[in-house]
Amino acid sequence: MKVMDGLRAAFGVAIAAASIGAWSQDGASAGASAGTAATASGGMTAKEARQANRALRRKVYAALAKHKEIDAGDISITAKGGAVLLNGTVDEASQINTVAEVAKGVAGVTSVTNKLSIRRPLYQ
CATH class of the missing domain: 1.20.5 (Single alpha-helices involved in coiled-coils or other helix-helix interfaces)
Known part of the structure; x- marks a missing residue:
């Protein structure tokens, strides 16, 4: 037992x-x-990643707004995981590099792809 x-x-x-x-x-x-x-996803949910990308995009726009010689109205900025894509047009050739340098100087930006071009007047 x-x-x-x-x-x-x-x-x-x-x-x-x-x-x-x-x-x-x-x-x-x-x-x-x-x-x-x-x-x-780098420790973030998809929603958090989208919010971070939007916040980074806003930071780049804010940095560009401090440069009065640059018209950011014709520039689109896309941010994804620290990589920033610049599209659109600027008035002068020198502004292409200025916009890229400003974007590179923003905290959180890891790389910048610059696809900006010079705005051509309508009469040419």
Whole structure:
């Protein structure tokens, strides 16, 4: 009888341990899945990444607004993960490089792709 009671107790402890182990694995795998998704996007959710990109774009526009010689109305700025794309037109050739340098100087900008061109007058 003592052997049978000992086996039952050991079997009960084994089942309890397996249940606890299985329960903690479910939680760990769910956390690992969420962590993997967050890590794949640089530690941000898709919504947070969009918000960060918009904020960076606004920072670049604000930096350009400080340069009164540049008309940023015809410049579009796209930001994605620190990379900034400049499209549009400026009045003078020298402003193409100025806009790129201003964008590079903004905190959070890791690279700048400059696709700006000179605005041509309508009568030419």
